[in-house]
Amino acid sequence: MICNDRLLITRFAPHAQQLVDALSEVGCFSIAQPLLTVAGLNDPHTLGAFLSGQYDVVIAVSGNAVKYAQDNIIGEWPSAEYYAVGESTKESLRLACKQRVMCPFSRFDSEGLLALDALQDVAGKRILILRGEGGRDLLENSLIERGAQVDFFQTYKRVKLDLDGIHLVNYWQQASINGAIISSVEILNQLFVLVPKEYTSWLCRLTFYVPSQRVADQARLLGVENIILLPSLQTNQIVDFFHNK
Template sequence: MKPGKVYLIGAGPGDPGLFTLKGQECMARAGVVIYDYLAAPALLALAAKEAECIYVGKKGGDHTLSQEGINRLIVEKARTGRTVVRLKGGDPFIFGRGGEEAEVLQAEGIPFEVVPGVTAGIAASAYAGIPLTHRKMTATLAFVTGHEDPTKEDSRIDWEALSRGIGTLVFYMGVKNLPLITAKLLQYGRSPQTPVALIRWGSTSRQQTVTGTLSTIEEEVRKAGLQAPAIIVVGEVVDLRANLAWFEKERPLLGKRILVTRAREQASDLLHQLTELGAHCIEMPTIRVQEPKDLSAMDSAIERLNRYDWLVFTSANGVKYFFQRLFEKGLDVRALHQVKTACIGPVTAQRLLSFGIRCDILPESYRAESVVDAFRTEAMAGQRVLLPRAEEARSVLPDSLREMGADVDEVTAYVTLPVTDQAEALVSILEKKEADIVTFTSSSTVRNFKALLPENRFTELTDTLKVASIGPITSDTARALGFSVHTEALEYTIPGLVQALCQDWA
């Protein structure tokens, strides 16, 4: 069989936004993805659903496969005729052993291409506010492996030339060897006052930067507890960080580890906003949303749309699944030409507008009681109202409309089901204290979150976890189930929740 092509792709330093367009194109057509520890997990989402993804990472000396094993694996998968992506952290040709893999492919007669990536030394320094070159400070720059033992007799590093002849030094994989690196630089004439920075997880929400000088950096790193993976930058340019540290200064939630419990198909907006503000988001969906098995009530309502005066939506999901079924029945928005509409909040109204319909009622605050208040100015006696919504929704709105004299038909547009396969992962995260805050965007997310935890360990697992709620209804549910609510949105929307998190936890 003719071998498939292999793409040696640099995954970049950690921020998925720095991945190249060429890399995205290759990922989309890959049949096999072989990826490293430092490749951002979000990049795997770019692969086709049917692609085979194989982890071969190396972390702290723990190698899933040896380099020889990785080489054999790449060749083996290419021999099946499929397109193979070898996804490597940073750039494949800068301390990534991509050259060795390319040599093996060449020897085996397998076609390959190299797609460069943003190397960690450049990206981490830039995100820390350190320009590696500056015409007033230095015109020379060197990338050096910090993984080599500087004390061995056959070292390939010319320490004297580095110490005296290069303005900025960037060491990769050198955290464990920091004492030896500083000792060698001092031994060969570098000033003890030379500024030094260590940047851990550069360009990501977990970025941590420690600065000092050659004479103090070991102690500063020890006090900060900084560990690998990190980049070491040595040179006068490190002093520019004091004024140029843009990434860490403009991310109010930088380093905050936030559990997002919203349904995966709805979580993207919240994840994006929190990530942009520096948070490290952990997707832990506790609910999933789908259409009901029995659509007879919905179908009956759609067949009789011309009898309704009002169509009321209490969620974006209600809008989505109503129109999905409307279209499946062979109709379109023209079937609603005589119907007035009301929405519970701006997100729901925007979803409705995406179908070309502007709502007639939008309350000032976003809960069922506010919709009721908005209807008090309408003559509702004898009005027919269609309310497509969740299977288990509060009865406040339909009961109040009936009290006003309206004839209300409630139909199930969608059902919210618990996610039950996340219990082990969630318990592990909470045991290790790997989350600072959990966000709840509905009462169902709270109930299902607690259901994933062993009842006898609830207090132990959540004792340090802070709770952020989208509004008072969700907060009441959380308190009733034993949670303490630390943050509550003033505006009961995703942007309102994000704003409250920034105010309370910046």
């Protein structure tokens, strides 16, 4: 089967190159170009409360949130109800905490988490959200409205890479890029900041492959017309998706 997609992969390193390598094995051309990097944060107070078992529910909203939490944990994760925003984060969290992890069945974002039956009756529960610095407040506000006490464990921050937008766009155009895999709203917004305005119309003509309705909605607001939801951000599922198109 011939793969006509020529993809820009904007995920964090090293995941971008790993996906490029996997796609090449099924004959799909792609370029790895991370737009952001991450740096771990230190929050000993929240970490201590977490490790002492003060939380009934722990929710991870990204794989990086899990990774940088794990970097601070010596020994076992405390017993709790664990939730993840999507399949990829679920697998990372399951391996880290070695407990059962639940996640949405279809919509992989805060709205999907909030729709889970298990998170409807949380009155009186203490909930810890693992996330990066400056994440969304929807999950927190909704859980508080349902009667929960919510804290954040911000385990990392996003850092913009110093990139030459004009040089990169010329390279992408020469490579006949016709699609982009965008894993988050933050990466999506950074792509539109990086690309000079005179190339915005070219960027908007690409097909954007995104993991959630939230990212799709933001892409549409920015002018993107062709948007396709991915089944997951797990590398094997993305490869299967393009291999079977």
